Structures are given as C-alpha cells and as structure tokens.
Amino acid sequence: MASITNELAAILTTVRRPGDFFASGLIELLAPQLEVDGVGQIALPLLPTQAKQLVAAAERAPFGRGQQTLVDTAVRRTWQIGPNQVRIQGRGWARTLSAILTCVCDGLGVAEPVQAEFYKLLLYDEGSFFASHRDTEKAPGMFATLVVVLPSASTGGELLVRHKDREVRLDLHGPDPSEVAFAAFYADCVHEVLPITSGFRLALIYNLLRPGPGRRPEPPSYANQQAQLAALLQAWSADLSLSNVDAPEKLIFPLEHAYTPAELGFGALKGADAAAAAVLKAAAQAADCDLHLALISVQESGSAEYTGYTSSYRRWSEPDEDEFEEIEVLDRYIALSTWQRPDGQPSVLGEIPVGDDELCPPDALDDLEPDEEHFHEATGNEGASFERTYRRAALVLWPRQRFFAVLCQAGLAVTLPYLADLTERWLSSGEDHTSLLWREAHELCGHMISSWHGQERYPAREKAPSHATEMLILLIQLMDKTRLEAFLATIAAGSGLFAEGDNDAIVQALGLLRPRLAAALSQQIVAGNAATSLMVCGNLLARLAASGGPGRGGDLRGAATALIEALPGDPQHAPAQGPWWQDRSVKSRFVLDLLEALCRIDPQLAEHAVGHMLTWPQTYKLDAVLVPAMRDLNRSTIAREPAVAPLRDACLAHLRTRIAKPLAPPHDWSRASVLPCQCRHCADLSRFLADPERRAWAFKAVEAERSHVEQTIQRAHCDVDVSTDRRGRPYTLVCTKNQASYDRRAKQRSKDLEDVIHLGGGDHS
Known part of the structure; x- marks a missing residue:
C-alpha cells in the first residue's frame, strides 16, 4: 500500500469543478420594492390581509403533462401571479439577487455567466403543495430553477429534490425577517413541495439561463472518481487491519487555497478544494472512513550563513534578513490541529503529528513559501540559524475502525480524558463487560498501552503521580485485568515510565491479579527499572511488603532479589551517567525503604544488603546516607532486627571515633595553610x-x-x-x-552525640 498516497492524490487532482445538483442557503435581505397589480405595494414580512388580497388577484398554478398544460389541485395546489403583473424594484434587491446568484453558481458548480429571468410569483396557503415533477424548459438556455422565499410566516412545505439515486430535503423557512431563503436545482431534477401546514409562503421563481451558444451547464459528476476512491480506501482499511502490513495510519491531502483558522470549515472551501472535499466525503462514507478538515503546521529550523557585505558605515548596524541564506534544515516537525468535522460538530482531537508517509502525494509540502521566516546572527560558538513556519489546510481521513489509533497520536493529554469519559459513562450505565462502552474503552486502552513508550517523559524525577496513575485507576475501575497486566508489563519494560507517586496505584493494581502473576510482574517491574529509578523501586518494594505482598500473598522474594542485584557497588565500575532525568544516586530514604521491605520479606536478604552497603562506603556514605537512614529506621519496628545490627554498629563506631577526637578552640591566629594553588x-x-x-x-x-x-x-x-x-x-x-573550622567541628560533635543516643548507643555527653 506504499503507493496509496500517490493514487489518492492522482484521483483527487482530476476533481477540479465544485458543485452539486442543488444549492440552498440564507442571505441577508435588502428588501425589494414589490408591487402587484390589483394589490399594490407588498409589505414584508407578508401580512395575512395582503396574502388574501394576492389570492384574489392570482390564478391556480397549472402543471405540464406532455404537450398539455393542466390545472389539477390533486397534483398541484398553489396560486400564481404572472411576471407582467409583478414589478420588483430597488437597488437593494439587485445586490441581494446578485449575492444569491453568486452562492447558487458556487453551489451548482457553474463558472460561466448566469442570468436570472423572473418567471412568476407563487403564493402557497395552508394545504398548498406540488407533487413530484420535473421542470420543462421555459426559455432558451435554461438549465436550472431558482426559488427565493420572501419573508412570510408558514410551516411545512419542505422542498424535496432528487437527482439519480440521491435526495435532499430543504427547509426554506427564514427564521429572521431580515433574511431570505433560497434554493436552486438543475432542471432535470425531480422535485416536489410538501404541503404547507399553516400560514402563507410567498416565493419568487426564476429561470436560470446561460446565454449564448454552447453546452448547458450540468451537475458535476465524479461517480467514477468516487468509486475509485471508495475502492482504494476500502483496500487501505483492510490492510491496516492486518498488523503485519506497513500502511499509513491516516491520509492527508493538502488543499490549494489558503485558509485562516477562523474561516476554516467545509462550507468555506473554495473551487477545487470544495470539489475534492465533496467527492472524498462521499467516498469516505462508502468506505466507512472518517473525514476531517485540519490545518497543517510545518516548523523547520537549521543552519544559515550571512551573505551580506559589511561596509564601514554599516559596521555597527543590524544585518537584514535578506542578507542570510539557508544552508541546511536540521529539524522539521509537522502537526495537524484546528480540526473541523463535516457536520460542524466539535472534535476531540488535539495536535497530532504527521508522518511523511501520510502525505498525498509524499512531496505535497515541497517548494512551499513559508508564512514566517526568521534568521538569527551567529552568537558565541553557534553559527547563524533560521526558523520558519508553513501552514496549509488539508483533508484528513482514516478508517472509522482505526479512530482510537489516530486518537492516540494526539497524546495522553487527549486520550486520558477521553478514556475517563468512557469509563464514567460505563460505570453510570450499570452494564457489564459486554457493553459497547466497555468494549470501546478496552480497545482504546490497548492502543494507549502500545504507544505509551515515548509519551510519558521523565516521570522518574517526580514524586507526584504521573499519567501512569490515571491509567491504572481507570483500568481498575473498568476491572480490565487483561489491560492491567499489559500495562504493568509495559511499566516493567523500563525507561522510567512511572514515578514514586504511582506506587500506590501499582500496588492496588497488582492486588487485583492472581498471586503468582502479580509476583512475577513485581519482579519484572523492579528488574526493569531499578538501574534508572532506584529510589522509586525501593519505595515500591516497601509498599508491597507493607501491604502483605502482591495478589494477596504473592511471593516478593523475586522482586527483592532483583533490587539487591541492582544495588550500586564499586564507584570505579559504576555505569556511565544516563540522561539528566534519571537519578541513580543512593539516598538515605532508599536505604530505609530497602531495609524495611527486606526485613519483612526475607531477613537473609536484608543481611546480604547490609553487607553490600558496608563493603562500599564510598557509595553508601556514612554521614550522608547510612547514619540518617539508621536514625529514621530506629523509629521502625524492625530497628532491632538482627540483620540491621551490623549497620547500626558501623554507624555508632563512626560517630564515636569522631567524638573521641580532641576539640578545642584555636589558641592563636595560625590557621590551616595548605592551598590548592601555589601562585x-x-x-x-x-x-x-x-x-x-x-x-x-x-x-x-x-x-x-x-x-x-x-x-x-x-x-x-x-x-x-x-x-x-x-x-x-x-x-x-x-x-x-x-574560627569557622572549630565552629563546624563543635556543631558536628553536638549532632554526633544526639545521633549516638538516637541509635541506642547510650549517653556520651
């Protein structure tokens, strides 16, 4: 399917003429001076009294049958007044009619000049209708009929228009007296007016003519292109359903015209853009695909060089941007935003990145003129650089069944609220796991978990809950054990995908799984993350041990062993420094969590960990790590565990050795004089x-x-x-x-004496 982007673009580029078999809308009315013989000036909105006067001046409207013109109220029941009895004047009306014709030509896809010839004035009273029929050619060059409904109060009377196998139902009521409703349709369309249920409707009927010789306009037909597109999209959708096929997740067709975010919408598309959107909309519907309109933003940056010539009088002036030249694009980011749906409803989609394989055709964004471009002078070690931005509107589509896959491209800021809404609606419904809401949530979770890597950035540095907690809580509420297991396995894969604040949710999630499975996942999580998130894993193990183990009694020895095996040791053989957000240092709170967990899980493992820490004093520093840990541990119930005794003894020996050193203030002004510099x-x-x-x-x-x-x-x-x-x-x-050195030592001794007492070493004051 690598060629689908070229194939789709090739088909759509043959769709150049916009339009349909009908056009309709509302437009601001600059009221005409309407006068009817026998009635006089007509007030708008139409008054019931004048409506009755018009009926008295009118005649029953006939209809054509073959070569005959008949009057039969069983087929057509309405009143008509001929053009020779009606005068429509006023410059305001000329402007209104011209605006209507512009809209109609755009809607019908007619580019040639069009004339509107007034045909008759129709009055529909209660019960009036016109059965299904086609208009006959009433003037040379006539190709369509225009109906303009003047402000008048009525209900019912919808206009049905059919062309081939399509039908539209048009409501020609103007909700505001300052607006006029209109509809136009090609002459070969079958149409009918449904009965008026109350009030009166006053309508001007025009014949639309294309003057001069040549073929009359016809409704644009792209049936072949629509069928080709539908088949192409169906094949693409089928390929995407096969996980082993490398096909683009979405297709993006950039449009020709420029649109601002404020004017972006399907109804505002121009020319060939409107034609492509109409054909693609029909094809997408046939292929069960979603179609959206969006703005593409391309952001590029890179290196540049200064090409201007500096003369003496410009030595201190700022260079102009046209004196720079791009050398190389070093970074490029493309994203979609400002989403619009064909039905005008709001979209839940946020910013979604664009892959080069999704553009139709792949070179669609080449050779664009940037909307903004800025060059920056060289500074320090950095050479000259540039930044520029391009914006284009585009039609975007994907198979409807792949909506959640596309939604996940918007990131967790979009998917988590969407999943939360699904979960809340499912909980409120009281339905079981067979409901549509639960199955949708289950499917979305699968896509979110598979794309989780790369979305959660640097959580291991945080103590607050990350997005992982939100995900776990929703999975717990859904009681989706399959996805819970998959998500915990994703966390176990490492790369710092969870923070310390997530540990409560992880413990709760593990408690829902079978003990053996929960124990295995606990071990995997610790083994996969301890190297980069030692503190987080120590805290998790302590919480699991305090809760009685995963899965109601699951064995934690595997997780404990994995953490011990990851303990840092000889600083000479420490791994290279990782990313800035990974914290591999040992802190006192980690030692506290580790020993509390190990003493509950297996005292022999605790003895092993204590021996390891005492072996590497440069890594597990007595003053910075072990003494503070033992001081906090002394408040715990495990403080007197035999496994902890060697660590306490080592801390006490260290403190007593320092306390024993003589301490007296200096007796003269001589001070330590060994310095690092000999200048x-x-x-x-x-x-x-x-x-x-x-x-x-x-x-x-x-x-x-x-x-x-x-x-x-x-x-x-x-x-x-x-x-x-x-x-x-x-x-x-x-x-x-x-005497700062003496003051520091005196302060240290006071603290050492307090620590000895806290560690149970007696009173050394």
Whole structure:
C-alpha cells in the first residue's frame, strides 16, 4: 500500500469543478420594492390581509403533462401571479439577487455567466403543495430553477429534490425577517413541495439561463472518481487491519487555497478544494472512513550563513534578513490541529503529528513559501540559524475502525480524558463487560498501552503521580485485568515510565491479579527499572511488603532479589551517567525503604544488603546516607532486627571515633595553610594563614587577582572572612581570620552525640 498516497492524490487532482445538483442557503435581505397589480405595494414580512388580497388577484398554478398544460389541485395546489403583473424594484434587491446568484453558481458548480429571468410569483396557503415533477424548459438556455422565499410566516412545505439515486430535503423557512431563503436545482431534477401546514409562503421563481451558444451547464459528476476512491480506501482499511502490513495510519491531502483558522470549515472551501472535499466525503462514507478538515503546521529550523557585505558605515548596524541564506534544515516537525468535522460538530482531537508517509502525494509540502521566516546572527560558538513556519489546510481521513489509533497520536493529554469519559459513562450505565462502552474503552486502552513508550517523559524525577496513575485507576475501575497486566508489563519494560507517586496505584493494581502473576510482574517491574529509578523501586518494594505482598500473598522474594542485584557497588565500575532525568544516586530514604521491605520479606536478604552497603562506603556514605537512614529506621519496628545490627554498629563506631577526637578552640591566629594553588598571590595568602600573630591581611590588586584569591579561600574552606574596600584604585580585598573550622567541628560533635543516643548507643555527653 506504499503507493496509496500517490493514487489518492492522482484521483483527487482530476476533481477540479465544485458543485452539486442543488444549492440552498440564507442571505441577508435588502428588501425589494414589490408591487402587484390589483394589490399594490407588498409589505414584508407578508401580512395575512395582503396574502388574501394576492389570492384574489392570482390564478391556480397549472402543471405540464406532455404537450398539455393542466390545472389539477390533486397534483398541484398553489396560486400564481404572472411576471407582467409583478414589478420588483430597488437597488437593494439587485445586490441581494446578485449575492444569491453568486452562492447558487458556487453551489451548482457553474463558472460561466448566469442570468436570472423572473418567471412568476407563487403564493402557497395552508394545504398548498406540488407533487413530484420535473421542470420543462421555459426559455432558451435554461438549465436550472431558482426559488427565493420572501419573508412570510408558514410551516411545512419542505422542498424535496432528487437527482439519480440521491435526495435532499430543504427547509426554506427564514427564521429572521431580515433574511431570505433560497434554493436552486438543475432542471432535470425531480422535485416536489410538501404541503404547507399553516400560514402563507410567498416565493419568487426564476429561470436560470446561460446565454449564448454552447453546452448547458450540468451537475458535476465524479461517480467514477468516487468509486475509485471508495475502492482504494476500502483496500487501505483492510490492510491496516492486518498488523503485519506497513500502511499509513491516516491520509492527508493538502488543499490549494489558503485558509485562516477562523474561516476554516467545509462550507468555506473554495473551487477545487470544495470539489475534492465533496467527492472524498462521499467516498469516505462508502468506505466507512472518517473525514476531517485540519490545518497543517510545518516548523523547520537549521543552519544559515550571512551573505551580506559589511561596509564601514554599516559596521555597527543590524544585518537584514535578506542578507542570510539557508544552508541546511536540521529539524522539521509537522502537526495537524484546528480540526473541523463535516457536520460542524466539535472534535476531540488535539495536535497530532504527521508522518511523511501520510502525505498525498509524499512531496505535497515541497517548494512551499513559508508564512514566517526568521534568521538569527551567529552568537558565541553557534553559527547563524533560521526558523520558519508553513501552514496549509488539508483533508484528513482514516478508517472509522482505526479512530482510537489516530486518537492516540494526539497524546495522553487527549486520550486520558477521553478514556475517563468512557469509563464514567460505563460505570453510570450499570452494564457489564459486554457493553459497547466497555468494549470501546478496552480497545482504546490497548492502543494507549502500545504507544505509551515515548509519551510519558521523565516521570522518574517526580514524586507526584504521573499519567501512569490515571491509567491504572481507570483500568481498575473498568476491572480490565487483561489491560492491567499489559500495562504493568509495559511499566516493567523500563525507561522510567512511572514515578514514586504511582506506587500506590501499582500496588492496588497488582492486588487485583492472581498471586503468582502479580509476583512475577513485581519482579519484572523492579528488574526493569531499578538501574534508572532506584529510589522509586525501593519505595515500591516497601509498599508491597507493607501491604502483605502482591495478589494477596504473592511471593516478593523475586522482586527483592532483583533490587539487591541492582544495588550500586564499586564507584570505579559504576555505569556511565544516563540522561539528566534519571537519578541513580543512593539516598538515605532508599536505604530505609530497602531495609524495611527486606526485613519483612526475607531477613537473609536484608543481611546480604547490609553487607553490600558496608563493603562500599564510598557509595553508601556514612554521614550522608547510612547514619540518617539508621536514625529514621530506629523509629521502625524492625530497628532491632538482627540483620540491621551490623549497620547500626558501623554507624555508632563512626560517630564515636569522631567524638573521641580532641576539640578545642584555636589558641592563636595560625590557621590551616595548605592551598590548592601555589601562585605568588596564593603563596602570600598561605603565609598569612600560617602566621600566628596576624589576624588580617589587606590584598590590594586588580579585580581578576582579587577574585582568584577569593576563589582559593572558598575552595580550601579557609577560616577567613573576606570583604572589599573600594577606597582608592585598585580596590583592596580585606581578609580576616575566624574560627569557622572549630565552629563546624563543635556543631558536628553536638549532632554526633544526639545521633549516638538516637541509635541506642547510650549517653556520651
């Protein structure tokens, strides 16, 4: 089906003439001066009194049968007044009639000049009708009839028009007295007027003529193209139903004319665009496809070069954009938006990306003139660049059965609310899993799960629930265990598809599955994500253990073993740094979650994990990770578990060793003087630090040298306060010694003493 895009475009490009066998509408009325012999000036809207006067001045309208003209109220019951008795004047009416003819010509697909010849004035009273018939040629060059219904109050009287195997029902009531309703149809159409049920209808009848020699206009017929398109779309739909066929999910036919978002609509299409839309609409309906109108936006960016010549007088001026030239397109993004349906109803679709294989033809967007284009000068290490945007309207269609697949291309921001609505309606209906609503939700879930990778971006960095929680909650409400299993397997595939805030929903979902299946999925989720989302997996394991295990008693040892196997160890052999959103660092809360989970699942696994952490102190730092974890763990019921004792002992030994170190304030002004820099200014700083007599040092130097010395003080954590004396030039960096090292150690000792007590090591005050 790779050629479908070319085939569809080739067929549609032969459809150049818009129009149909009928045209109708409403238009603003610039009221005519209407005068009838024997009645006088006619007021509009028509008054009942004048309607009766018109009846008195009229005659029964006849109809033709072969060469005869007959009057038979069983076939036609209405009143007519001939053109020689009617005068229609006023410049306003000429403009109104001209506007009507423009609409009619567009609707009938007539490009040649058309004349409207007034034929008669018809008055329909209650019970009036006209049975099914065809109009005869009433004047040379006549090809169609135009009916203009002037403002008058009536009900009923719909106009039925048939052409070949099609029929339309036109309501010619103008809801507003300032508007006039009209309808036109080709002369070979069979038509009838249904009975007027109340009131009066006043209508002007015109013969539409094409003057001069030549063939008369006929309704455009694209029956062959419509049949070809329908067959093509049916074959495409059948191929898409086969999962092993590589066919485009949707077809996009860009239109010729430009349309703004405000004017985009099927009724506003022009020329060949309107013709293509009409034919494609009929073919799509026959092939059970959905047709939409949308705007394509193409955004491109890339490298450029400056081609202008800089003269001395322009040296400091900004270059013009026409002095740049594109070199290469580096990034291109195409998307559809501003969706319009043929019936005018709102669409749930949002922005949907476009694949190059979906354009009809594939080069449809080549050689377009950009709507916006901007060039940017080179800055720093970046060369000159450009950005530009193209916009085109397009007809978009897909098989109706593939709607959910297309909907998923709009992303989770669209599909999740849609699924939530389906779920809510199913729950409210009280129906079971055989209902249409549930089956639609089940199908949509399948498409969402299969496309989930790539939609959920960087959730592992978040603690709040991600889209995964919304999906799980909806699946739980639907009690769709098949999709639950599939979605949990998708999460298990890794790439950080869930956040810590999703763990409650995952635990709840696993609880609905069979214990053995839930245990296996738990292990897969941990094994698939621990390398990139260690904290999240530790928290999940702790929640599962606290809940009693997955699936009401499922074994968590597999998941626990997978997490232990993923524990980081030797920092020299740590994996390369991953994407910025992946957090592989070890934090105290992870140790707390891990030990609480392992002590509940299997104490031997807890012993193994503790031994691993004590083996790699550079990864599991005592002060940053283990001591805070043990302090929090001491509040837990597992604090006295034998498996945890070696970790507590190691923390206590570390704290007591530091507490035992002598602590006294400095007795003179000498301070630690080993510095990372040996330049002459830093050598002066080192001598100042080592001097037991000097408390302050004034360093008068230019800004760069002052800044360098200040940075050395910061990097070496020197016991020095700095300030800048701005009197004179250059300024002076004033360095004053303090006892920050002693203060830090005193504060640390106080905290160490508190930690020893919290860890159960006794009072060392």
